[in-house]
Amino acid sequence: xxxxxGSLIYEGKAKRIFACENPDLVLIEFKNDxxxxxxxxxxxxxxxxxxxxxxxxxxxxxxxSNGIPTHFLELHSETFMIADKINVIPxxxxxRNIATGSLCRETPINQGTILNPPLLDLYYKDDELGDxxxxxGRLKLLNIVDNIQMDEIEMMTRSVNNILKEYFDSLDLLxxxxxxxxxxxxxxxxxxxxxxxxDNCRFWDKKNSDPKQRILDKDRFRQxxxxxxxAYEEILKRIEKGPS
Ligand code: UDP
Numbered sequence: 001x002x003x004x005x006g007s008l009i010y011e012g013k014a015k016r017i018f019a020c021e022n023p024d025l026v027l028i029e030f031k032n033d034x035x036x037x038x039x040x041x042x043x044x045x046x047x048x049x050x051x052x053x054x055x056x057x058x059x060x061x062x063x064x065s066n067g068i069p070t071h072f073l074e075l076h077s078e079t080f081m082i083a084d085k086i087n088v089i090p091x092x093x094x095x096r097n098i099a100t101g102s103l104c105r106e107t108p109i110n111q112g113t114i115l116n117p118p119l120l121d122l123y124y125k126d127d128e129l130g131d132x133x134x135x136x137g138r139l140k141l142l143n144i145v146d147n148i149q150m151d152e153i154e155m156m157t158r159s160v161n162n163i164l165k166e167y168f169d170s171l172d173l174l175x176x177x178x179x180x181x182x183x184x185x186x187x188x189x190x191x192x193x194x195x196x197x198x199d200n201c202r203f204w205d206k207k208n209s210d211p212k213q214r215i216l217d218k219d220r221f222r223q224x225x226x227x228x229x230x231a232y233e234e235i236l237k238r239i240e241k242g243p244s
Contacts, residue, residue: 003027003082013039014052014199024186026085027076030056030195036222038130043221050078051232052197057081058239059164059196066163068156070192071183086183086193090144092123092131093153095161096177100202101219118161120154125181152190153182160192168203170243173216173235176202198232205234 005027006019013035018027030049035042053075060072071083096103099113103121122134124142134142145153157180168175178201181194194200198217208214212223216231 003076005080014049015195020082024085025073026083028081028083030079030081034199034218034221034228036218038127041222045221045228047229048199048232051229051236052195052199053079053081055197055232055236055239056195060192062167063160063163063192063196066159068160068163068192069185069189071185083193084183084185084191086185086191088125088193089149089153089182089184089190090125091134091153091182092125093157093180093182094121094123094177095119095157095180096121097161097165098174098176098204100176118158120157149190156182156190156192164196164201169206171238171241172206172244173238174204174206176204178202198235203235 003020003022003025006021008016009019009026010017014031014033016029016031018029020027030053032044032046032049033042034045034048057072057075060070063070064072071086073082073084076082096115096119099109099115100111103109103119104111122139123131124134124138124144125131139145139150160180161175161178164178165175178196180192180196182190183193185191201217202219203216205214205216212225215223215225216234218228220226220228220231
């Protein structure tokens with residue numbers, strides 16, 4: 001269906017949200033802007049928006065086909081998708097299969113430690129506060145979600161992880177960790193929202209043991225490793241080719 005782009009509702013670091021003629025839907029534009037370290041590091045990577053839009057669309061479809069509700073409806077163009085208009089739940093839900101990143105900076109856990117069961121970390125989604133990590137007590141105090149909703153979000157995140165881990169394994173990629181965001185749609189259902197792309201997932205190439213070369217995600221940008229777009233292209237290429 002052809003949807004008409006309405007007014008800009010919100011502009012984030014990597015996406016713009018536009019109204020569309022159906023009040024229950026939005027158009028999401030994936031931008032080429034790359035940011036890291038709470039937007040202290042910024043750049044523009046030509047082509048990133050379209051890659052992340054296509055990668056996210058494929059992964060949302062995969063989740064839907066496995067019974068996980070998402071906000072995704074359809075691709076609209078190279079850099080736009082149509083999605084449910086949602087009420088954003090201000091949580092960043094990170095799930096980790098292998099220890100790296102902030103977990104290793106902030107604790108004595110060694111890089112590369114396999115986390116079984118996968119570790120779930122919750123952060124409060126607030127740029128001004130720098131997305132601080134939440135304790136169970138702080139989560140309760142903030143009253144963002146009730147216990148039932150929190151259990152549902154945790155169960156959904158673990159299911160998404162199982163689905164994606166197995167899927168990427170079949171593409172010779174290790175799913176190291178990723179961040180999910182959730183919202184409630186017009187019928188009150190909790191859905192996976194935002195995006196699922198190399199901007200918010202860590203992927204390591206199983207075919208490469210070099211600790212820097214194997215990185216196929218935004219860590220290439222964060223760590224100035226170069227080849228950011230090539231890495232994102234490789235992820236889309238493997239998704240499009242399918243399991244070998
Ligand atoms: N992540 C994200 N947005 C954030 C913080 C983290 O998408 O604001 C993703 C990140 O890409 C990685 C996972 O969440 O896949 C865990 O990130 P971590 O806590 O290790 O933070 P970092 O090392 O990136 O600071």
